[in-house]
Amino acid sequence: MALIVQKYGGTSVGSVDRIRNVAQRVAKYKAQGHQVVVVVSAMSGETNRLIALAREMQPQPDPRELDVMVSTGEQVTIALLAMALKDLGLKARSYTGWQVPIVTDDAYTKARIEDINDEKIRADLDSGHVVVVAGFQGVDGDNNITTLGRGGSDTTGVALAAALKADECQIYTDVDGVYTTDPRIVPEARRLKTITFEEMLEMASLGSKVLQIRSVEFAGKYKVKLRVLSSFEEEGDGTLITFEEDDNMEQAIISGIAFNRDEAKITIIGVPDKPGIAYQILGPVADANIDVDMIVQNVGHENTTDFTFTVHRNDFSKAMDIVKKIANEIGAREVKGDDKIAKVSIVGVGMRSHVGIARNMFEALSKEGINIQMISTSEIKISVVVEDKYMELAVRILHQAFNLDKAA
Amino acid sequence: MALIVQKYGGTSVGSVDRIRNVAQRVAKYKAQGHQVVVVVSAMSGETNRLIALAREMQPQPDPRELDVMVSTGEQVTIALLAMALKDLGLKARSYTGWQVPIVTDDAYTKARIEDINDEKIRADLDSGHVVVVAGFQGVDGDNNITTLGRGGSDTTGVALAAALKADECQIYTDVDGVYTTDPRIVPEARRLKTITFEEMLEMASLGSKVLQIRSVEFAGKYKVKLRVLSSFEEEGDGTLITFEEDDNMEQAIISGIAFNRDEAKITIIGVPDKPGIAYQILGPVADANIDVDMIVQNVGHENTTDFTFTVHRNDFSKAMDIVKKIANEIGAREVKGDDKIAKVSIVGVGMRSHVGIARNMFEALSKEGINIQMISTSEIKISVVVEDKYMELAVRILHQAFNLDKAA
Numbered sequence A, B: 001m002a003l004i005v006q007k008y009g010g011t012s013v014g015s016v017d018r019i020r021n022v023a024q025r026v027a028k029y030k031a032q033g034h035q036v037v038v039v040v041s042a043m044s045g046e047t048n049r050l051i052a053l054a055r056e057m058q059p060q061p062d063p064r065e066l067d068v069m070v071s072t073g074e075q076v077t078i079a080l081l082a083m084a085l086k087d088l089g090l091k092a093r094s095y096t097g098w099q100v101p102i103v104t105d106d107a108y109t110k111a112r113i114e115d116i117n118d119e120k121i122r123a124d125l126d127s128g129h130v131v132v133v134a135g136f137q138g139v140d141g142d143n144n145i146t147t148l149g150r151g152g153s154d155t156t157g158v159a160l161a162a163a164l165k166a167d168e169c170q171i172y173t174d175v176d177g178v179y180t181t182d183p184r185i186v187p188e189a190r191r192l193k194t195i196t197f198e199e200m201l202e203m204a205s206l207g208s209k210v211l212q213i214r215s216v217e218f219a220g221k222y223k224v225k226l227r228v229l230s231s232f233e234e235e236g237d238g239t240l241i242t243f244e245e246d247d248n249m250e251q252a253i254i255s256g257i258a259f260n261r262d263e264a265k266i267t268i269i270g271v272p273d274k275p276g277i278a279y280q281i282l283g284p285v286a287d288a289n290i291d292v293d294m295i296v297q298n299v300g301h302e303n304t305t306d307f308t309f310t311v312h313r314n315d316f317s318k319a320m321d322i323v324k325k326i327a328n329e330i331g332a333r334e335v336k337g338d339d340k341i342a343k344v345s346i347v348g349v350g351m352r353s354h355v356g357i358a359r360n361m362f363e364a365l366s367k368e369g370i371n372i373q374m375i376s377t378s379e380i381k382i383s384v385v386v387e388d389k390y391m392e393l394a395v396r397i398l399h400q401a402f403n404l405d406k407a408a
Helices: A016-031 A046-057 A063-070 A072-087 A119-126 A152-163 A197-205 A213-221 A277-287 A313-330 A349-353 A357-367 A388-401 B016-031 B046-057 B063-070 B072-087 B119-126 B152-164 B197-205 B213-222 B277-287 B313-330 B349-353 B357-367 B388-401
Strands: A003-008 A035-040 A092-095 A102-104 A113-116 A130-134 A137-139 A145-147 A168-173 A194-196 A226-230 A239-242 A256-260 A263-272 A292-297 A304-312 A334-338 A341-347 A374-378 A381-387 B003-008 B035-040 B092-095 B102-104 B113-116 B130-134 B137-139 B145-147 B168-173 B194-196 B226-230 B239-242 B256-260 B263-272 B292-297 B304-312 B334-338 B341-347 B374-378 B381-387
Touching (some): A016 A035, A016 A072, A063 A145, A063 B072, A072 A092, A072 B063, A092 B063, A152 A213, A197 A213, A197 A256, A197 A341, A213 A226, A313 A334, B035 B072, B035 B119, B035 B152, B046 B063, B046 B072, B113 B152, B119 B152, B130 B152, B194 B197, B277 B292, B277 B313, B341 B388, B381 B388
Parallel strands (some): A092 A130, A102 A137
Antiparallel strands (some): A102 A113, A263 A334, A292 A304, B137 B145, B226 B239, B263 B334
């Protein structure tokens, strides 16, 4: 007998029939003798409907009241799922965030979980109940309703699994696991049986949007065994996210290719090469709540250097305005911006112990005449920025160059 | 400065624009220096939508889970109204039932309020906030969400007014007060400036569906000053419900004419006239959860008597089946049923001290050739059952006979 936490996203609970399917899957696990806690999101479209209604009332909705409103989405789903489970003859009980309680800080719309009291859930599990918990929501110390921000249901699932010391946290989505890359771009893309936590972090932040990144960090911190599965397929083991490099795991050098074209690049040319310049440039950008992804500064020459960084495309024009002002103040020569870029990354813990990965990557790209505009590396990934029209081509040739279509 | 509790029903908060209107009305009261607590229902249609969704999942939805689901309706409205109030520059804070908390028993879908903790609300009022409370919902001693049953938002309003010792509880509806009868049937019907609590009880239970009856009882018990007003008109004082017969109040003998055609009549003929018969007949009916309204038993003759009672039309065939079985057991002669009846009642505290009211009523009906099938009286009302096709006519001639179109 194992204790399993299952999390189902909005698409998986998007209709009464789909919720019934979820109930049947839960019943299967119960029949095998497992204890099951189910975390659910709002039915697909519901959160957006509620946010639109709030914006109709107030263009910038009050955050406390927005959370009161938006949290009703999951509250409806937990009740429906509990009904479906009871309809199958199972004992079931639903919990909102405050009923558990899942205690968070008071940062409305993006709260962080501080504590989970597992007493009631454990008592229910011990008496044979399936426990259904509303994802994405909690309650602060003053009994105000909070939400964890978009995608927070994953975090709820992992946090509950950690609190209950569950044997496994299963995240059900509309894909059946983590792939070597997006199968829509590379039909030969292959599902990974396992992926390390660090690789998953790089894959998620680089645009493989299977799991919300905070939930993966959480799983890493509390060593929760995390598995990604499809809610639309009966069979399949999905992809297991591991936290130790296991000798028995498939030892590919590269696990996958991530990519995204949501970014834009800003370069300041002829920056006086002296200490504190990076802070002077990026401080005001950060103050404007603009997230910066890649930052590249090359060695200087003739007492000046060039400084390049990428931001989300939505922040591009705002960031350009800020940077132009700074460039003037610090006496830089010129500011150039480009929002027609894409980032392509190869990710794999195997590259730690293999030299020449970067060379192979650059060689494959150059053979196709794809110019590399920026390079950034970490222990387990290499990212390049290329002209955005080459993105799909770059992903395909890298997938082939590293033999990702073949199981290791 | 007064403390006012205002309650707005589903139609009054049926859209973003209507909620804005409610906010403006609240702002007007705040500008006059009053403290305001607002109780709101779900937006019109929302509760029905949620119940339909629950029934799609489970034909007889689990009561605990149904309450979890249905209570989201008011939760959305409180957030929207709090946003609207903040948009007008007011301080506002929303409360769900459990946040107040409004503690109820654990009778899901028809819970009764046991206790209201007014500490937080009072603190908010004292710091200048408008407090917005979800109607219709509460929480039981085990932190389960409960609802008070249909129309329960009125009860929430009155209970809050009682707990806060408010100066007035204003119930906003789509009518501008209590009328002498339904203006759709009698165009000359007139709005009453005041009505006594007892009259209101009779009017409500007899089919003038302005206020939920439990809320009126509650107001009577705790001596809450209750006023019915229109949420769609700027001016007007509505109808005040009073609890003492005031010398200064309008001293009409009859305050209004109530009516309903939701009932059916069952007569058992030739019942052996001996003690315990009424119990033998009505016991099984009550056991089947069928509410009985009028009960008439006339003096017997030749050791038998006739026994007649009315039930809701929805329960008619179920009640007939039960009664036929009993009639057989107790050796009664015959059972007759009729669901083509209507009840018409005249109501007024004034009739206590006036003889001849009944005679005037029966005379007016007989002049139009309307046959009276049953009569039942209390201290402040006289009800007759007539063939249902005569209902509107009976209401019109009684309205005229008692001069209800003219202010007293």
